[in-house]
C-alpha cells in the first residue's frame with residue numbers, strides 16, 4: 032500500500048524493554064529483574080497518589096473534565112502563570128508532537144543537538160521537515176548558533192538537561208543564545224529533568240514564567256513521568272504565551288488525558304516532599320555510579336538527571352555490555368544506536384544499584 036511519502040524516512044521509536052519481555056525471552060523471575068532503562072522514578076508513586084487513584088477507580092464511565100480545570104489551576108499556581116499559558120498532554124511527548132505539527136511542514140527546518148531525545152527527529156520527519164543537527168554529542172551553543180545563522184530554523188529543540196546524555200547548559204548561556212533567535216522561531220525548552228537539574232545546581236534552573244515572558248517565542252515542557260513518578264499515567268504539560276497555547280489546542284483531541292491521570296497529577300503536585308526526597312536520594316546514589324566508573328577506569332558524563340551515561344571508550348562495546356546485563360535481568364539503555372559507545376543507566380534504589388554493580392562486575396570481567 033502507498034502511504035504518505037514522508038513516513039519513508041521515519042524510524043519507529045524503540046522504548047526501553049519492558050520487564051514482561053525479559054521474563055519471556057530469558058526466563059528470569061520478574062522479582063529478579065531490574066529495569067533501569069526508561070528513567071522512571073525507582074521509589075514508586077507517592078502513596079497519597081496511589082490511594083487517590085484507588086478512591087476514584089469506580090468512576091470511569093464518565094468522560095474526564097476536558098477543561099482540566101483543577102490540574103491547570105495547580106500548575107498555574109506552581110509556575111505562577113495564568114491557566115491560559117498551559118496545555119496538558121498525554122505525556123510531554125504529545126506536546127512535542129503538537130509543537131512540531133503547529134509549526135512545520137515539508138519546507139521547514141528543525142535544529143537540535145546531535146545526541147538528544149529521539150522523538151524530536153521522529154516528529155520532525157513526520158512533517159517532512161529537514162533535520163539539522165550539531166556536530167558534538169552534547170549541547171554546544173556555538174554550533175547551534177552557527178547552524179542557525181547558516182540555515183535558520185522553524186523550531187529549535189533544547190533539552191535541558193539532555194536525554195540520553197545527562198548534561199545541562201547554564202541558564203545564562205541559554206538566555207544569551209535566545210537573545211539572538213528570531214521571534215518567529217519556536218524554541219522548545221524540554222525540561223523533563225529540570226527538577227533534578229535545579230536541585231543539583233541553581234545555575235541550571237529554568238524558570239518557566241521568566242522564560243516565556245523574556246522570550247515569547249519559547250515553550251517550556253514539563254512531565255510527570257520522571258521526578259513525579261507517574262510514567263504509567265501519561266501526563267505532561269507545556270507552558271507558553273497564549274497565542275502559542277491556543278494554536279497547540281487546535282491539534283488536541285478532546286479528552287486526551289484520562290480521569291485517573293488528572294487526579295493522579297493533581298495529587299502528585301500536593302506531595303512535593305515526596306518528589307524532593309526522591310531527588311535527594313537520586314544524587315546520593317548517583318555518586319556511587321561515579322565512584323564505580325572511576326574505579327573501573329571508564330568515563331561518565333556529569334549528569335543533572337536521574338540517569339548516568341557510562342562511556343566505554345575502547346575498553347568495551349556498550350552493545351555487548353547492555354546485552355550481557357539484560358541476560359542477567361538488568362535492563363539498561365545501549366546508546367550504540369545514537370552513535371555513542373555508552374550505556375545509559377537510570378539511577379535505581381540503593382538495593383537495585385548494589386545489585387547492578389555486582390552484575391556489572393561479572394559482565395565486565397567476562398568481556399575483558
Ligand SMILES: *Cc1c(COP(=O)(O)O)cnc(C)c1O
Pocket residue numbers: 070121122123124125148190193194221223253254255256257262265266267
Ligand atoms: C521522558 C522524556 C519526555 C517525555 O516523557 P512523557 O512520558 O511523554 O511525558 C520528554 N523529553 C525527554 C527528554 C524525556 O526524557
